[in-house]
């Protein structure tokens with residue numbers, strides 16, 4: 001982005017104060033937060049919005065575990081009300097244990113004085129609620145089928161702008177571009193942001209299962225040196241009364257992933273039941289398996305030259321703690337606050353002061369959470385007897401420290 005050009009904004013298809021690229025969970029939430037702020041806001045995605053979800057009997061294999069902080073933001077934006085009309089499960093307890101020992105830790109919302117520990121929601125239900133809200137905001141311009149291919153700096157009336165060109169040749173200009181286009185962000189790459197990446201050499205296998213015993217709104221996480229395995233409780237809804245469904249995220253080395261993906265479903269179900277120590281009885285049924293490569297990535301800076309990063313475009317994190325979307329929504333809250341304040345102070349949205357404040361608010365917290373995940377991964381990936389003893393001893397000790405458990409839970413719920 002070296003060359004500068006003069007642009008007559010009348011020659012472009014649209015001009016915005018803020019252009020959000022990516023209408024996924026994070027970009028869509030930001031669009032709702034800024035839609036009525038007084039800025040001219042555009043939301044662009046290569047796919048159309050889906051505000052008309054037909055409620056099916058099946059489950060979305062992608063679910064998110066939303067924290068109390070995420071719920072509070074979605075409540076403020078009046079989106080929560082729509083979400084809770086759909087299927088969702090408030091989970092009240094969580095059990096975490098080490099498959100290679102006796103160490104275990106349990107969290108119970110009642111004991112810790114919280115109404116619940118979080119909410120398990122299918123991604124499509126959350127996205128649908130966000131898109132429903134977006135189409136109601138008249139001031140927000142949605143550009144669907146717009147795939148960003150280049151970004152150049154421009155000047156108009158002595159104002160610095162960014163000109164975005166899409167695959168079909170459409171051009172738009174904006175004072176600030178928000179990259180909310182996910183982990184493989186094109187906008188981040190076009191902006192030449194430096195990143196730090198950790199390849200986990202693990203794949204996540206994701207599916208939905210029906211168990212023979214009820215989950216009682218409890219989430220399960222089992223660690224072993226082959227990788228973490230999580231069972232998140234799902235609301236079976238009216239259509240599937242009597243079924244005990246869970247969403248499974250299983251992180252394993254690629255060879256084992258290939259083996260699991262090649263198994264006939266009855267053998268896969270048996271192996272999965274064994275790996276979760278038959279906590280919920282037998283796995284009676286599993287949906288089609290999906291797999292994703294896992295990597296952790298963090299941008300060294302969150303803004304440069306009229307572009308700012310949010311959500312997975314700024315950081316992708318191992319799914320074991322279910323924090324990806326939660327961190328992204330905390331980015332949204334911080335950025336929306338800074339941009340709204342900038343407007344009151346007559347500052348431009350791309351002002352370095354505004355974006356530095358956003359970066360300061362978020363970069364340390366995101367890095368801290370990624371550091372914790374890295375530590376977990378290393379501790380549980382280590383087979384040495386000392387490491388096994390240490391983690392089992394640690395888990396059992398922490399389990400007896402209610403105050404400390406409360407602090408851990410508050411951190412995971414985004415309350416500190």
Ligand SMILES: Cc1cc2nc3c(=O)[nH]c(=O)nc-3n(C[C@H](O)[C@H](O)[C@H](O)COP(=O)(O)OP(=O)(O)OC[C@H]3O[C@@H](n4cnc5c(N)ncnc54)[C@H](O)[C@@H]3O)c2cc1C
Nearest residue numbers: 022024025026046065148181182311312322323324325326
């Ligand atoms: C297996 C797995 C399990 C997970 N479980 C959890 C969990 O329990 N809890 C949790 O909080 N997180 C979880 N996550 C993480 C979570 O899914 C992500 O953090 C979240 O989806 C990121 O949202 P986003 O809006 O930043 O990006 P995305 O959801 O990737 O959205 C990006 C959007 O940008 C659009 N786009 C991309 N490129 C372009 C382009 N060039 N032009 C225009 N549009 C573009 C895409 O169409 C898409 O709509 C999990 C992740 C994985 C892999």
